[in-house]
Amino acid sequence: xxxxxxxxxxxxxxxxxxxxxxxxxxxxxxxxxxxxxxxxxxxxxxxxxxxxxxxxxxxxxxxxxxxxxxxxxxxxxxxxxxxxxxxxxxxxxxxxxxxxxxxxxxxxxxxxxxxxxxxxxxxxxxxxxxxxxxxxxxxxxxxxxxxxxxxxxxxxxxxxxxxxxxxxxxxxxxxxxxxxxxxxxxxxxxxxxxxxxxx
Numbered sequence: 180x181x182x183x184x185x186x187x188x189x190x191x192x193x194x195x196x197x198x199x200x201x202x203x204x205x206x207x208x209x210x211x212x213x214x215x216x217x218x219x220x221x222x223x224x225x226x227x228x229x230x231x232x233x234x235x236x237x238x239x240x241x242x243x244x245x246x247x248x249x250x251x252x253x254x255x256x257x258x259x260x261x262x263x264x265x266x267x268x269x270x271x272x273x274x275x276x277x278x279x280x281x282x283x284x285x286x287x288x289x290x291x292x293x294x295x296x297x298x299x300x301x302x303x304x305x306x307x308x309x310x311x312x313x314x315x316x317x318x319x320x321x322x323x324x325x326x327x328x329x330x331x332x333x334x335x336x337x338x339x340x341x342x343x344x345x346x347x348x349x350x351x352x353x354x355x356x357x358x359x360x361x362x363x364x365x366x367x368x369x370x371x372x373x374x375x376x377x378x
Contacts, residue, residue, distance in 0.1 A: 235329025235356035242323050242331050243352045243361045246308055249322060253278065253296055254346060254367045262338045262377035270335040270351075271300040277313065279371070298336075306332045323352070330355040335362075340378035344369045 254260065259277040277295035295313040300306055307324035323331055335351035349364045 231328075232357050235354045236359060238326045238329040239331050239352060239354040239357075239359065239361055242326070243350060243363050246322060246333075246336075246350055246352075247348060247363055247365055249310065250274065250276075250298055250348060251365060251367050253298075254348075254369055257295075257369050257372050258293070258374075259295075260346065260369065260372055260375050262375075270337055271306070271333070272336060272338050273300075274298040274338050275313070300333050300336055306334065308333055308336065329357070334360070338378070340375055341366055344372045344375075346375070346378075 253276045254274075256278040257276045258279055259275075261275040263273040263275065264271075275295065275297050277293055280294040297311040297313060299309055299311060301309055301321075305324060308322045310320040310322055312320075323333060331352050331354055333350070334353050335349065337349045339347045339349070341347045346367045346369060347364065348367065349362075351360060351362045353360050
C-alpha cells in the first residue's frame, strides 16, 4: 500500500511540474509556427502571382492571333478594301472591307449582296479593336479587351499595300497586367479584290 501511495505522489508531482514546461514550450514554438505560416503564405502569393502573369501573357497571345485571324479571313473574301487613318497622332488605321455574300431567298433565288465590316480601334485610353458592320452602322463587336484573366490594349495597327491584291497587316498589342508587348504581322492575298483605296 505504501508503494501505491508513493507512486501516486510521484505522478502528482510530475504532472504539476510539467505545467511550466508546456507554457515554455508554447512560447518557444509560437515564433516558429508564425515563421512557418509566413513562409507558406509567401509561397502561395508567389504561385498566384506567377499564375496570373502566365494567364495574362496567354490572353495577350490569343487575342493578338484572334485579331489577325478575323481581319485576314474577311480580307481574303474582299472585293473592295479601303484604308483610312483613325488618329493622326497614333499608329492606328481604320480598315473598311466589302465582300460579296450569297443570300438564298426562297428555294431557288440566290442574291449576291455586298456586305462588310469596318475594323476600328476604340477611343483613348483603352485602344480596343471593334468590328462595325457596314450595313448597320450602330452594331459594334468588341474583339479585344475585357478578359477576366488579363486585359489588353492595341498600341499599333497598320495596313499597307505590298502589291496588287496583297495587303500587309502590322499589329502590336500590350498586356495591361504584365506590360509585355507582342508584335505580329502577316501578308494577305485577296484574290477577289477589285479595288484597294487609301494605301
